Amino acid sequence: MATEAGARLGLKYLDTNGFGAAQGGRGYYLPVDIAVRSDGRIYVLSRGDAIQGGNGVKVTDIEHTWYEVFSGRGTDPGQFISATAIAFDANDRLFMADEILNRITIFDPDHNYVAQWGAEGSGPGEFDGPSGIAFDTDGNLLVVDDKNQRAQRYTPEGEYLSSFGSGGSGDGEFNYPWGITVAPDGVIYVADWRNDRIQRFTHQGEFIDSQGGSGDGEGQFNRPSNVAVDNDGNIFVADWGNQCVQAFDNDWNFQTSIRGAGELSVWAAEYIDANADEKAARASFNPYPELDVVDPHEVSSRTEPYFWDPVSVAMYDDSRLLVLETGRHRFQIYEKV
Amino acid sequence: MSTVTNVGTDFDLIAHLLRRTGFGATRDELEEYAALGYEGALDKLFNPGDADALPVDLIRRYHADQSDLRIPPSSGSFWMYRMVTTKAPFEEKIALFWHRVFATGQTKVIQGKVMISQIEMFRKYGLGSFRELLIQLSRDPAMILWLDNQDNHKDAVNENYGREILELFAMGVGNYTEEDVKECARAFTGWTIANMPYMSTKMRNNTLRPYGYIAWQYEYDESDHDDGEKTFLGETGNFNGEDIIDIICKNPATPRFIARHLYHHFVADEFPVPQWPFEEPKDPEAIQIMVDAYFANDYSIGAMLRAMFASDIFKAESTRFARIKSPVEIVVGTLRLAGDFDWPTDDVYKATAACTYMGQQLLGPASVEGWMGGDDWISTGSMVQRINFASDTVGDPEKRGIKSIIVRIAERHEPGNVEPEALVDDCLDLVGRLQVGDDTLEGLVAFARDQGDVDASTDDGAGKITSLLQLIVSSREYQLA
Numbered sequence: 001m002a003t004e005a006g007a008r009l010g011l012k013y014l015d016t017n018g019f020g021a022a023q024g025g026r027g028y029y030l031p032v033d034i035a036v037r038s039d040g041r042i043y044v045l046s047r048g049d050a051i052q053g054g055n056g057v058k059v060t061d062i063e064h065t066w067y068e069v070f071s072g073r074g075t076d077p078g079q080f081i082s083a084t085a086i087a088f089d090a091n092d093r094l095f096m097a098d099e100i101l102n103r104i105t106i107f108d109p110d111h112n113y114v115a116q117w118g119a120e121g122s123g124p125g126e127f128d129g130p131s132g133i134a135f136d137t138d139g140n141l142l143v144v145d146d147k148n149q150r151a152q153r154y155t156p157e158g159e160y161l162s163s164f165g166s167g168g169s170g171d172g173e174f175n176y177p178w179g180i181t182v183a184p185d186g187v188i189y190v191a192d193w194r195n196d197r198i199q200r201f202t203h204q205g206e207f208i209d210s211q212g213g214s215g216d217g218e219g220q221f222n223r224p225s226n227v228a229v230d231n232d233g234n235i236f237v238a239d240w241g242n243q244c245v246q247a248f249d250n251d252w253n254f255q256t257s258i259r260g261a262g263e264l265s266v267w268a269a270e271y272i273d274a275n276a277d278e279k280a281a282r283a284s285f286n287p288y289p290e291l292d293v294v295d296p297h298e299v300s301s302r303t304e305p306y307f308w309d310p311v312s313v314a315m316y317d318d319s320r321l322l323v324l325e326t327g328r329h330r331f332q333i334y335e336k337v
Numbered sequence: 338m339s340t341v342t343n344v345g346t347d348f349d350l351i352a353h354l355l356r357r358t359g360f361g362a363t364r365d366e367l368e369e370y371a372a373l374g375y376e377g378a379l380d381k382l383f384n385p386g387d388a389d390a391l392p393v394d395l396i397r398r399y400h401a402d403q404s405d406l407r408i409p410p411s412s413g414s415f416w417m418y419r420m421v422t423t424k425a426p427f428e429e430k431i432a433l434f435w436h437r438v439f440a441t442g443q444t445k446v447i448q449g450k451v452m453i454s455q456i457e458m459f460r461k462y463g464l465g466s467f468r469e470l471l472i473q474l475s476r477d478p479a480m481i482l483w484l485d486n487q488d489n490h491k492d493a494v495n496e497n498y499g500r501e502i503l504e505l506f507a508m509g510v511g512n513y514t515e516e517d518v519k520e521c522a523r524a525f526t527g528w529t530i531a532n533m534p535y536m537s538t539k540m541r542n543n544t545l546r547p548y549g550y551i552a553w554q555y556e557y558d559e560s561d562h563d564d565g566e567k568t569f570l571g572e573t574g575n576f577n578g579e580d581i582i583d584i585i586c587k588n589p590a591t592p593r594f595i596a597r598h599l600y601h602h603f604v605a606d607e608f609p610v611p612q613w614p615f616e617e618p619k620d621p622e623a624i625q626i627m628v629d630a631y632f633a634n635d636y637s638i639g640a641m642l643r644a645m646f647a648s649d650i651f652k653a654e655s656t657r658f659a660r661i662k663s664p665v666e667i668v669v670g671t672l673r674l675a676g677d678f679d680w681p682t683d684d685v686y687k688a689t690a691a692c693t694y695m696g697q698q699l700l701g702p703a704s705v706e707g708w709m710g711g712d713d714w715i716s717t718g719s720m721v722q723r724i725n726f727a728s729d730t731v732g733d734p735e736k737r738g739i740k741s742i743i744v745r746i747a748e749r750h751e752p753g754n755v756e757p758e759a760l761v762d763d764c765l766d767l768v769g770r771l772q773v774g775d776d777t778l779e780g781l782v783a784f785a786r787d788q789g790d791v792d793a794s795t796d797d798g799a800g801k802i803t804s805l806l807q808l809i810v811s812s813r814e815y816q817l818a
Contacts, residue, residue: 020545022407029545030401049402050683051410082399099399100683178398193398223394241394268547281538289531289554297397301405301450301552302531308549309397309404327405328548 009234009247009255011321011334017042017064018330019267022052026066026267027329029055033085033179033226033312034324034331037092037109040317041067044324044331045086045096048073057086057096057111062316062333064266070111071096078105078113085179087133087141089156095141097130104130104143104158117158122148125160132180132191132226136203142180142188149174151190151205164205169195172207179226179238179312189227189235196221198237211252216242216296218254228313228321230336236321238313243296245310245323260300260307260323262332300327307332347371351378352770353657354646356818357603358382359426360670361769363738364745379646383464383639385425391418391678399681405450405549412449413689413699416456420669421678421688431463432456433665434602436700437707438595439474439506441483443700447540450552451479452700464639467595467631468586471507475578478530478553487529487537489522491563496522502585505705511614512590513570520567524581527562530555586636589628593618596627599641604651605659606711623650658772658817661714664695664723666818671727671810674768676738691726695719715816727810734799742767743802747793754792757785764805773814784808 021027029052033045040062046055046069059067071078082100089095092109103118119126132144140161141154149167151174154160165174175194182188187208188201197212198221212221222241229235233250239257247255264272272279287304300308308327316322316333324331351371355362355378362370370378396418397404402411403418420429436459443452455477462470474480481487481498489495499522503513513521530536531554539550567576570584585591594613600623601607608616618624626648627641634640645651662670668691672678678685692699696719702708731739746755746763755763761781765771773781785791785805792798809815 019547020549022545027546030405032401047401049408049411050400050686051402051408194394223398225398262548264547271547275542277538278535278542281535285532285535289556291554297404298454298552302554304548304551309401326401329545330548 009249010337011245011247011256011258012337013258013261013332014320014335015062015333016262016265016268016330017060017062017333018265018325018328019271020329021046021055022048024055024069026058028058029329030326031055031058031311031324031329031331032083032326034314034322035086035088035094036314036316036322037088037094039092042316042322042331043086043088043094045083047080047083050082057094057107059111062320066267068111070107071105075101077116078107080105084129084131085133085144087135089135089141090139093156095133095135095156097133097143099129099131099146102127102130104133104141104154106156115157117154124163125152125154127152131178134180134182134188136182136188137186138203142182144177144180144190146176146178149177151177151180151188151201153205162205164201165190171210172199172201174199178224181227181229183229183233184231185233187229189229191224191226191238193223193225193240196223198224198227198235209252211248218257219246219248219252221246222296225310226312228315230315231318234336236313236315238310238323240309240311241296243300243307243310245307245313245321258307258323258334260305260310260325260332262305262307262325262328262330265330268330304328347375349657349770349772350375350652353652354378354382355426356670356769357651357660358430358646360420360430360666360673361818363674363676363741363769364767365741367769376647379643382427383643385427388419388423388425388428390423391421391681395681400685406453407449407545407550409443409449409698409701410686410689412443412453413692413701414685415449415453416699417669417685417689417692418678418681420665421672426673428460428463429669430603432459433663434598435459435463435470437602437702437710438598439480440702440705440707441479441700442702445540446479446483447543448479448550448552449700450550454552455479456700464642465637467507467591467636467638468582470638471502471582471585472579474506475502475525475528475582476555478555481528481530481555482537482540482553486525487533489526489528491526491561494519494522494526494563498522498525498528501705502581505610507585507594508588508590509594509610509613512588512594517569520569520576521581523563523565523567524569524576525578527558527560528555528578529558529561592628592631592636592641593624595638596624596631596641599627599638599645600624601710603642604645605656606661609709609711610706620650623648626650658814660818661711662816662818663708663710663714664692664697664719665699667695667723667816668692668726671730674738674810675730675733675736676741677730677736679737688726691722694722695726720816723816724811727815728807731806731810732803734796734803739803739806740799742806743793743799746802747798750793752792752794754790755798757782757791760785760791760802760805764802764809768806768809768815771809771812771814773809773812777812777814781805781808781812 019027048055056069102120129146131146150165152163200208225240484498630644
């Protein structure tokens with residue numbers, strides 16, 4: 001949906017999908033990335049914690065249908081220790097990055113393990129903490145190599161092609177980058193996490209521009225973690241540290257910022273209905289209590305509807321934005337208006 | 338040639354101060370504080386500036402579970418990072434002290450997030466006015482639910498918090514009546530948390546469903562406060578909680594009670610708290626020094642401790658190495674010595690678990706009376722855990738702290754072989770001026786001699802020094818602070 005000249009893009013809350021599922025099953029536990037398959041199925045990378053283990057890749061859809069979970073904690077092929085990101089190729093194969101195992105794992109459309117590749121190190125074709133992945137318009141995989149402060153490009157089979165970026169705060173330099181996104185026009189967006197900015201690169205990896213700066217004002221960021229871009233070039237930034245999502249047009253003109261408005265999902269409502277004591281206690285629940293803290297992380301920890309660690313964003317059908325929250329084990333759905 | 342540098346009483350005294358106010362000191366830290374002199378070192382301890390610990394954003398990014406802090410390993414490890422990497426370890430010692438006295442436990446409270454917020458409150462207020470600290474404590478959501486003050490209503494009093502603030506937190510048994518307990522509890526009616534029915538139900542059910550824990554927010558419910566007249570410790574009025582705290586703080590029993598806790602934590606082991614009504618303090622003079630400082634400085638805890646640290650009692654040779662290190666002191670002190678945790682690592686969970694295995698689960702005290710400490714820390718099992726953890730931790734010559742020790746030893750000697758006696762001296766010096774008995778010393782020298790020639794500038798020498806360090810941290814003396 002293109003915005004009319006002078007009209008600002010807005011984001012209207014639609015729905016919430018999710019449920020805390022530390023023990024597995026339907027729902028998520030400390031999810032870190034979200035991706036939409038060509039058939040509309042929504043995949044949530046539910047990382048879990050270091051004690052209870054990886055939770056797996058969870059599959060749902062926009063109507064809250066629960067499909068299945070696959071993968072999980074371990075070092076065997078198809079498993080993960082500390083998964084960070086997922087992305088689909090043009091054939092609906094799912095690629096998953098692991099920052100501890102330093103490898104990329106590939107699953108076929110039926111979720112069967114296909115292959116894995118990657119090696120620890122700092123040389124060409126090696127990783128030190130792959131934290132974000134995205135396919136470019138040629139079908140090659142871009143991998144954010146977090147602690148090596150660069151992005152690398154590989155064939156889907158893992159053959160190293162090229163890289164760009166180095167450590168620093170200048171143009172094209174990174175400070176522990178996190179997420180990466182390739183826009184429909186082929187422009188590459190990197191969440192330059194500790195530089196509090198988003199950088200854009202050409203398809204070839206040449207620096208275009210950046211947006212951000214440390215702060216909590218419009219157009220400023222606090223440790224941005226990921227980006228989504230719609231077909232009109234509108235940009236949605238998961239402003240992780242500020243606990244919000246900021247939207248911009250393609251010239252980085254600020255459009256709107258959302259703090260979250262989550263409600264009980266279908267799964268969450270079923271749980272409340274099935275537990276009479278919690279249902280009765282929740283009857284007087286005020287989701288927006290008066291607080292004596294201002295730190296966004298603290299505010300989010302005490303305010304259920306707000307985003308808590310909004311780690312990733314993804315477009316759904318180009319009309320809706322999915323915002324994944326690690327701390328609340330859910331994603332909120334917004335409509336562009 | 339053996340030229341052990343900076344040997345002297347001042348270094349030993351500063352090392353003693355840093356063991357008690359922190360977790361021991363690396364050689365760099367020891368030299369930094371020693372250069373300031375004793376008073377200057379105290380100034381720095383009480384005004385440490387930025388803690389400059391491992392940044393929280395890094396912890397939260399690489400350990401998602403240490404952002405929501407739901408489960409005990411996550412919240413404990415979050416605190417572990419701070420203790421191991423802070424440049425203001427006295428803040429952490431103060432937080433540990435108050436969390437032992439005001440012992441709340443994640444076992445009941447469930448929420449690690451609110452426990453960590455409480456620890457942060459202890460850092461902020463722990464050296465200030467005891468009056469302000471008690472007010473913050475009474476408003477602390479973790480404490481409110483730990484002692485059921487959410488169930489303390491105008492028309493149905495629950496005396497749990499009213500009793501414990503007198504018995505366990507401020508005055509001690511024998512300094513108040515049962516009637517005082519009831520009146521105290523009435524004064525704290527209405528001190529609760531937002532959304533209390535839902536939050537207390539969720540705590541009881543102990544589930545993250547549907548959306549994880551919602552951290553608690555203090556709320557004063559005036560409609561549920563008993564504003565009637567109360568008589569407390571001989572004074573009568575329409576007291577609210579702050580008035581009660583005023584009366585508590587000016588009572589002479591209060592600083593005596595707190596001073597005894599401070600003495601136990603920072604000076605020497607006291608009798609277990611339940612014996613206090615029947616046993617005089619082990620050092621009444623030390624207690625009086627702190628009581629005087631309390632009343633002379635508007636109930637300041639910092640002033641009590643500063644007066645104590647400045648006293649000959651604290652500086653005395655007999656006070657040094659007179660306390661058994663707690664598990665947290667062993668674990669954190671050894672990790673700091675080795676230079677661990679410059680970057681997020683899953684090893685932090687092992688360190689947190691090690692404390693538990695040794696008998697001190699972070700944020701999980703044994704009872705409402707905290708941990709007894711002293712000899713209670715030591716058992717056959719806990720000793721094995723202590724030795725294994727310390728030995729494993731220092732057993733890597735590539736770690737920053739261990740490498741620093743090896744380099745210093747190499748710098749102190751001409752290239753070539755270091756005599757066994759000199760090597761042992763150096764190592765004891767560089768782990769924080771550890772003093773050992775003759776039998777231990779003989780054993781260490783014999784071990785060093787058995788290892789053969791040591792050239793500290795070689796990998797072989799580094800390995801031998803590392804082995805000697807492993808033996809030193811396994812000694813009886815290393816268990817003492």
